[in-house]
Amino acid sequence: MITRRSMLAGLASAIAVAGCTRAQSVEREWLIYTTLLKVRATAADQATANTCCQRVFDTIQTQGPDLYGFGDGELSRANTALSQGQSVELSDRLYDLLRRADVWRVASGGRFDPAVGGMVAAWGFDDLTRPQTGGVPDQAAIDRMIAATTTGYTFGGSRDLQSFDPAVRLDIGAIVKGALLAEAIAAVADNAVERLVVDLGGDVAVQSMAADDAFRVAVANPSGGPPSALLTMRSGEYVMTSGGYARYREIDGERYQHIIDPRSGWPVPPAAATVIGDDPVHADAAATALVVGGPKEFSAVCDAMGVDKALLIDNLGTHLTTASMRERLI
Ligand code: AMP
Ligand code: MG
Numbered sequence: 001m002i003t004r005r006s007m008l009a010g011l012a013s014a015i016a017v018a019g020c021t022r023a024q025s026v027e028r029e030w031l032i033y034t035t036l037l038k039v040r041a042t043a044a045d046q047a048t049a050n051t052c053c054q055r056v057f058d059t060i061q062t063q064g065p066d067l068y069g070f071g072d073g074e075l076s077r078a079n080t081a082l083s084q085g086q087s088v089e090l091s092d093r094l095y096d097l098l099r100r101a102d103v104w105r106v107a108s109g110g111r112f113d114p115a116v117g118g119m120v121a122a123w124g125f126d127d128l129t130r131p132q133t134g135g136v137p138d139q140a141a142i143d144r145m146i147a148a149t150t151t152g153y154t155f156g157g158s159r160d161l162q163s164f165d166p167a168v169r170l171d172i173g174a175i176v177k178g179a180l181l182a183e184a185i186a187a188v189a190d191n192a193v194e195r196l197v198v199d200l201g202g203d204v205a206v207q208s209m210a211a212d213d214a215f216r217v218a219v220a221n222p223s224g225g226p227p228s229a230l231l232t233m234r235s236g237e238y239v240m241t242s243g244g245y246a247r248y249r250e251i252d253g254e255r256y257q258h259i260i261d262p263r264s265g266w267p268v269p270p271a272a273a274t275v276i277g278d279d280p281v282h283a284d285a286a287a288t289a290l291v292v293g294g295p296k297e298f299s300a301v302c303d304a305m306g307v308d309k310a311l312l313i314d315n316l317g318t319h320l321t322t323a324s325m326r327e328r329l330i
Pocket of ligand 1: 171
């Protein structure tokens with residue numbers, strides 16, 4: 001069993017960097033599961049900057065496990081209850097997140113769908129702590145999961161959740177990083193931090209006390225190598241990226257990546273989507289929906305999901321951008 005302590009695979013030492021005349025910057029890094037968390041805080045003194053970095057890490061480390069479909073956190077326990085035909089009463093936090101996710105499931109036409117968990121598990125991508133095993137699922141298993149995903153779940157009175165099919169399994173891996181970034185930023189809102197950059201595996205939050213402050217953020221290159229784009233971001237914004245290159249497996253020489261089209265039950269072709277917005281959960285859901293939609297559906301999914309700053313890079317390296325995103329490209 002994974003304990004919270006063992007999630008922390010490594011803790012780099014704090015580096016105090018002399019900033020401009022008075023401000024002090026502190027940079028810290030941690031590995032959480034397979035995700036690198038990098039925090040850079042600038043404050044009047046080093047202790048304040050350091051406390052801010054630590055609070056970001058503590059929030060993400062303690063709040064994460066309840067949102068994963070593996071381990072013994074709240075979502076995992078909810079999935080067990082649903083598989084036994086029981087309804088579950090959720091915490092306010094998980095209930096609110098699933099309600100919001102459900103709005104985007106509908107808006108995205110099912111491209112983003114939290115009920116995709118059974119398919120994600122069938123393809124072996126459900127547990128970040130285990131290497132993926134098994135081959136291509138047989139079509140009957142995929143069809144079974146399509147049926148369960150389509151039938152789905154419903155919210156009852158109070159904070160109840162009920163599935164219509166015991167095979168329904170929820171997976172909010174597509175919005176976990178957005179949710180955790182929002183919570184981490186809220187946790188340091190009362191800190192006297194002048195400037196803050198939180199990079200959670202390439203998904204980035206930026207905050208500054210100076211309203212006209214601008215940040216440069218690099219977007220990872222899906223095929224490795226130098227960043228595929230450099231973006232300007234403003235305080236209070238988040239940049240969320242979803243990409244098959246981040247997690248994939250090879251079966252009989254074919255590469256299958258971890259984002260599944262809930263309509264077919266199959267992993268989608270490699271692509272990477274980046275969305276800038278001031279609601280990280282929304283941007284995160286939209287990035288996943290854009291990868292599922294692929295280049296052909298880029299504009300339609302942007303409209304449906306209500307995002308105006310989006311970039312999609314397909315497997316040939318072609319960039320599709322919205323007009324507002326083009327203004328942010330450096
Ligand atoms: P992201 O990198 O934000 O797109 O999140 C990918 C993760 O979301 C996967 O590892 C799965 O846990 C989950 N997932 C995969 N496909 C979908 C989908 N179509 N809708 C919602 N979640 C998905
Ligand atoms: Mg996402």
